[in-house]
Amino acid sequence: MHFSRCLHRNTVMSQSATQILHGNAVFTNKLYQILARKPGNVFLSPFSLHAVLAMLYQSAQGETVEILKNVLELPDAKATAEAYKWLLDNLKTIENLILHIANKIYVKRNEEFLEEFEACVREYFYSELEALDFGDKAAAVAKLNEWVAHKTSNKIKEIVREDLINEETALFLLNVVYFKANWEEKFHENDTKVEPFYCNDGETVDVQMMKGRKKGLYKYDGELQAEVLDLPYKGKRIRMVIILPTEKNGIQNLEAKLATRSLIEVIDDNMYEIKAYLSLPKFKFEMSMDLNDILHEMGLEIIFDDEKANFLKMLKTGDNLCVGDVFQKAYIDVNEEGSEAAAVTAVRVRKAKKAFCEEVVNFVVDHPAIFLIVEGTGENSNVLFCGRLYCPKY
Structure with a gap:
């Protein structure tokens, strides 16, 4: 028995779009499993990273195509582009909240894109393209970061550093996901109490615990061995899903078991309507992640390889390119009104050195848990953000 999530889809979802969402869910789980090895809070946008790599995929050839296709679980490049256009158009139809997704490519001045690549990223990924003088490092960095700050409502103000720009740098691919929404049922500030939160290392910290029947x-x-609660934002198209282990020190066991489960099954199958008396801590934090090693581990070594990477379908010069750096910054704020989240993924592409129910449940999040922000439902679920609440701070 499900209440409506109001999935107003303007067209029937294509098989390719379904495949993209499935691939993003699998990608999310793999990413999370690697990031979760280190203690502490975790937060990222798998959708942002997946989208920017899907743009890069449009310029790939040879073995590089096959590896990107397999690791990201993509259809062919054309079908991927068409599916992303459908997904981006669909996300634009969501009402009652703010959700901005933007792509931009800054290319080194005097470099020109191949017409087919430029047309593809403009038409299907709605990407802006702009030439930039990388010779003036300070001005170039300021320009890149100014765009990021503007698109994230100043929640992320810096993503690119001067040391990332050198003679080999050919371009930066950027993706931004910015989200702000009120809960379908807000918490009342007067009900927020200072209560203990039991961190996994045995430490107890005082947190601002929001409370209410939801x-x-x-x-x-x-x-x-976990409870799963789906909490809608206003309009019910997007929701926060909390996966709370039964045991206060159960987060590591939960993560190990999630590695072998379908994430979509966990967050969607056999759910039923309840009223919960919810205790949820306010939290706010920002994370910066260098994703090179993680993408290597996931099987994308080839995109960083000077000799094996093949992105010859991008620039007119015929110079082969490879990925120099992939990094993401993410921000989240969860409070009584709702949630605000932003993520920026940047890919620095360089010239290769060698050319080529009424049940009432007492749901108390007073120990580490996993949370996701998801659009859609079932096989159409789109994981926009995910994280681990390890030790909340506000």
Whole structure:
């Protein structure tokens, strides 16, 4: 028994779009498993990283195509582009909240894109393209970061550093996801109390615990030994999903079990409507991540390889390119009104050195848990953000 999530889709989802969303869900789980090895809070936008790599995929040839296709679980390049256009158009139809997704490519002045690549990223990914003088490092960095700050409502003000620009730098691919929404049912500030939160290392910290009776979807997952609560934002197209281990020190066991489960099954299957008396800590933090090593581990070594990377379908010069750096900054603020989240993924591409129900549940998030911000439902679920709440701060 599900309450409506108001999935107003303006066209029937294509098989390719479904494949993209499935691939993003698998990609999300793999990314999270690697990032979760280190203690502490985790937060990222898998959609942002997936989208920017999908743009890069449009310029790939040979073995590089096959590896990107397999790791990201993509259809062919044309179908991927068409699917992303559908997904981006669909996200624009969401009402009652703010959701901005933007792509931009800054290319070294005097470099020209191949017409086919430029037309593809403009038409299907709605990407802006702009030439930039990388010789003036300070001005170039200021320009890049100014765009990022503007697109994230000043929540992320700096993503590119001067040391990332050198003679080999050919271009930067940027993706921004910015989200701001109120809860379907807000928490009352007067109900927020200072209460203990039990961190996984045995430490207890005082947090601002929001409280209230909320309608949502719920289940207990016996295999994971965890409760799952789906909490809608206004309009019900986007929701926060909280996966809370039963044991206060159960986060590591939960993460290990999630590695072998379908994320979509966990957050969507067998959920039923409840009223929960929810205790949820306010939290706010920012993370910066260098993703090179993680993408190597996931099987994308080839895109960084001077000899094996093949992105010859991007620039007119015929110079082969490879990826120099992939990094992301992400920000989240969860409070009584709702949530605000932003993420920026940047890919520095350089010239290669060698050319080539009414049940009431007491749901108390007073120990580490996993959370996701998801658009859509079932096989059409689109994981926009995910994270681990390890030790909340506000």
